[in-house]
Amino acid sequence: MKLLIVTDAWHPQVNGVVRTLATTRTELERLGHVVEVIAPDRFRTIPMPTYPEIRLALAPGRRVRQMIDAAEPDAIHIATEGPLGLAARRYCLKRKLPFTTAYHTRFPEYVRDRAPVPLSLSYAFVRRFHAPAHSVMVATASIEADLQRRGFTNIRRWSRGVDTDLFRPRDKGLFAHLPRPVFLSVGRVAVEKNIEAFLSLDLPGSKVVVGDGPQLAELKAKYPTVTFVGAKHGEDLARHYAAADVFVFPSRTDTFGLVLLEALASGLPVAAFPVPGPLDVIGNSPAGALSEDLRTACLKAVDIDPAICRNHALGFSWRACAQQFLENLRPFKGVA
Template identity: 55%
Template sequence: MSSILIVTDAWKPQINGVVGSLERLAKELKQMGIRVEFLTPLSFKSVPMPSYGEIRLSLTLPHRVRHFIEDFDCDHLHIATEGPLGLMARQVAKRDGRVFTTSYHTRFPEYLQARYPVPLSFSYSWLRWFHNSGQGCMVATNTLEIELRARGFENLMRWSRGVDHKRFRPLKTDRLSPLSGPTFLYVGRVAVEKNIEAFLKLDLPGTKIIVGGGPQLEELQKAYPEAVFTGPKEGDELVEYYANADVFVFPSLTDTFGNVLLEAIACGTPVAAFPVMGPIDVIGNSGAGVLNKDLQIAALEALEVSREHCRDVALRYTWRASAEQFLANADQAYNPALPVGFRQGPSSASTSVGNHLNG
């Protein structure tokens, strides 16, 4: 495997876990000698998605997507999202008999149902049709794999995530010193599916901080004027918020992984979350946070968690291990007899899957 084309409807200027994971995957694969190309909405005219203008929907046709795929001339095709580009790339690959893999990043049925009265059974039926058509569907966690298998998804492959330990680090500054403590932080999209109001409604001492932008930002700012809304942050400024908060609160009930969980604990900040998919897999019984059906109890108990231990748990996740796992899955799509990618997480150390640079 010497070259990979990744088709994704989620791309810059969006700031989210999907975009961040794909960018870091490409960086690691290139360092391993793999050529990585992207086909994104930036190559086409696009329109904003209704109710979520940050997401752009590409306006194109399958024959144009085929032209791009042929021009890239990559060894493997990976379709990362189920949007217009992903659908057309799947159509082209099926017609041309091309091997491809997909990945399941977002619990789209739950996100859609949070906005419109669309039955989960309908959305999952459509997603099952999409993902079962390839040679493998990559999922981030054991909990997600179990759920999707129960819903009839096939050929599931594990592809975990990593965290940049050099960037996300205990960076102590006076960034939050003007605020009354303790400080409870949320970082991520400000959207209804993130369940942020469950955090904002908590009766907690100190200050609640929301870092990020999204379609619900203005509504929540008006409803909760006592909270601090910073808008999106990047670079060391973002790291300062993570590293100087007392607790990172993750109220989402619908995330498949939660890259922000790793970013928080890499900065030494313990996590408070519900015991659901994502937090169960990333935090679990690692001791890097507290999971509780009562988020207020979780947030208060997390104040007692060792910050040094949080950092130690985060060090078990690396982007190199994630990239090697992705590459092993791509290899297996062509040779099902190969072992599936190794697993990394709070209960097991990362291990090498060997050299996948053979053509």
């Protein structure tokens, strides 16, 4: 099958949405499918307000139409609610073609954290965007239940996976110079990630942050005792996970949190708030500690056996993720 994915989140962005789409694409191609991606790297772009690292396609409507026509896909998946997603949605509605969407991020909450926009208004926009989709793919049961309460329909599950060959327990020498235990956070250094809830904690040992983002300079200046190492990728990222002792996930707005699986696969217990994402990945498993008191969760996580964490992560597969994605699609060749 020839598949087309339209997304406003793509390389060189570094986040869970990009990793999910790129890895799913690879798995689909291994299964024999052809996958084309329409992303901002094929357009003139402008920086996103308050978040210049993210580039938004400028007036993409005509080129999106041309690209879709040229691709002649069997199915279209619209991954994001940005300019490219909106242009592809208009194309499909005009041509009366079925399409699927995904709810990757809690967009209304992200907007609220950056601007005085009521959640009700943002959710109305997002609900309208996804309403015509054949399937609205979500990663977890918690997010599915939340969206259903908000009037979303046609919701289907699309879980996540982890590369357990790359992310695995390794030597901890990378952080040998730091006092133990080492508490690690990985992700965008941005307000929606709630990272100050971690940085402000009174914890023994050391704190390390992996990632870039609009708050990086501000937080480096505010927390000089924290080790900020910037964004890491591939083997380098995997070594940073494995060298730590506890993974701290302070976000309250993620719909899943791929970093949770990467940490667990590396043998790191998770400390997090009991919110969607951690609740779905950790649940009642002894692989992590969830508490509204994040410091308490961090201190409990120190004593968790790394083998328990690794075994929990082994239950998540990218191949199963790709199969779910395929089952949720609605091919339209031959559809009137």
